[in-house]
Structures are given as structure tokens and as C-alpha cells.
Amino acid sequence: MMNPIWLFLFCGGALAAVVGGRPEMVLSSVAAGAADAVEVALGLAAFLSVWCGVLRLAERSGLTGALSRLVSPLLRPVFPDLPRSHGAWAPMVMNVSANLLGLGNAATPFGIEAMKALNETNPEKGTATKEMISFLALNTSAVSLIPGMILGLRAEAGSADPAAVIVPSFLASLAGLAAALTAAALFARLGKKR
């Protein structure tokens, strides 16, 4: 499914530049995009290596297991078919907690850890499972108690009350989450019938 989308963005974007009379944009956009990707990967490398190191300590000491036993009942309705002993619960709980606290960057290593655990019981490697998709719905919904970046931007732009948007923003992200999880459940059911 990514093939046509990637083709559309890549070739459609290039075609639009040529037709629009700015063919020079093609090379510069590709170069800038690739440079951005390298920069993001380097940033991730620095950040992920530290967090994965600390994460390893949390795992080995039994901390993540204990935490997930406490919090995983809250997540259980989202993953009804995932066995309670599954290794993905702990990192999923940590990922959701970090997101709630507005620690987007800290949430990523936990999320990747969760994806690895989910992939271990994936019968069809290379294809997304329904648990993975529900888990990503949790992550693409940006449910956060503190949208830190926005508060910073608003303060910088001279807002009289930068924090005024926190509650509507939280509610809007909940609406998005509810829609995404409902869609995920419907798609999963459709897929089963076929």
C-alpha cells in the first residue's frame, strides 16, 4: 500500500514542479529531503542510544515489568487479543506514559521496543498486525497532557495566556484517538471476514 502513495508523492511532486515551471526545485527538494533524513537519523542515533541504554537497565532490574503489571489493565481494552503475559505490554505502557507527559522523544524508544516485541509473535514478518496498527493509532493521536512545543511557540509569539489551548487540544486529540481506534477495530473486523 505504501508503493502507490510513495510514487504519488515522489513523482507527483516532481511533475508538479516541472509543469509549474520550476524544474530546479526537483533536485534541491530531493537533496534537502535526504539531508533532513540524515539529520533526523543522526539525532535519533544520539538520543536512542542513550535511552536504549537506560531502558536496558530498567528491563534487567525488573522495573518495566512491575510498572506494566500496574498500568496495563488500562490499555487492555485496546488490545483484547494480546495475551496478558506478552512482552509488549511493558514498553507499550511506558510509551503511552511518556506521551501523556509530553515527552515525545522519550516515547520513541519505548514504542520501538514495543513494536519489536509485537513483531516477535507476528506470524507474517513484514506485514503489520492488528495490534501494531492499534498501537500506532495510540501514537499518531498525540494524546498529551502537556503539548510543550505549542506552549513554547505561543509564549514566544507573545500570547497573553499560552496555556489556554491545553484543554481544547487535549480534547481534540481524544476525539482523534477515538476515531482512529474505532476505525482500526472496524478494519480489523472487515479483514477477518475476507
Add this chain to the structure above:
Amino acid sequence: MNAAAALSAAAVPALLIAVPLYAYYRGVPVYDEFIDGAREGLLLSWRLLPFLIAMMTSVGLFLHGGGMALVEKIFAPVCGVFGIPGEVLPLALTRPLSGSGSLGLTAALLDRYGADSFVGRLASVAQGSTETTFYVLTVYFGAVNIRRFRYALWVGLIGDITAFFAAFYLTKAFFPG
């Protein structure tokens, strides 16, 4: 909300202090294990790079080459139907594709219309209540080498569209007049 912000600020230092101490107390060889974990993190970002390059070059082409401008023209009437100010349309369309791009657009809207204008508030709420869906899928699926996303992208985009409309109506409700 100050309590929540303080909790958020304290979470990272608390975690970084408590976890290694507790692990050492439990007899974990902290230095060796940290290095093993760090190696894993490095290898992971290396494996992610081709996925990121594929995604960010195509998104960059689409945003800067004029493809996005065409899509905006197509969606402009939809905004009119719902009474959504057209100024935030580029933000809504860019948000799932590019995190830095949408952040730049939000900053520009705040700067141009004021952080406490309707457009400024709507941009803030919309930016804060959505994620860069393409990036999240690229990183998380890339990490476990998944190429067939099945319905994951539609689920993410349905969430984004819903959150954007919710942002519009909630901003109207929270800041009347």
C-alpha cells in the same frame, strides 16, 4: 496545569537518576548493560535511515515542488463549507506529512495573526492535538522492517481529520466571540 508541567519537567531527570541506581542495587552490571543497550539504539537508527530518506525526499518534493499547492486548491472549497478559515488549510494538510514543516507553518500563523486570535488559537489546538502520522509510521514500522502497512495509514489519517475538525469546533466553543 502547573503541576502537570512540573511533573513533566521532573520526569526525565527522575528517571535517569532512579533507574540506574535501582538497577545497580538489584545487581545489574550497569555499565555493561548500558553499552549493550546503546549499541542497539545506534544500530536501530542506522536501519531506519533508508526508510527516512525514502519518506522525507518524497514528502519534500511534494511540499516544495508545488504538488501541495494544487491539493490546497482542491480542498479550499471544503473549508468554506464548514466555515473553517482558509489560512489554516496548509497547516491541516501538511501536519500528517512533515513535523518540522507544520511547526514552521504554525509559528508563521501565530506570528502573522497573533497567538490569541481565532486563527492563532485554532492553529495551536490543531498542531497540539495531531501527530506527524507519516513519520510515526515510517519510524515504528521501519524499526521492525514492516513494508506492508495494511490499513495503518488510513487509521492514522482518519484520526488526524477527526482531530482537526474537533480542534475547529472546540476552539469555537472555548473561545467564543
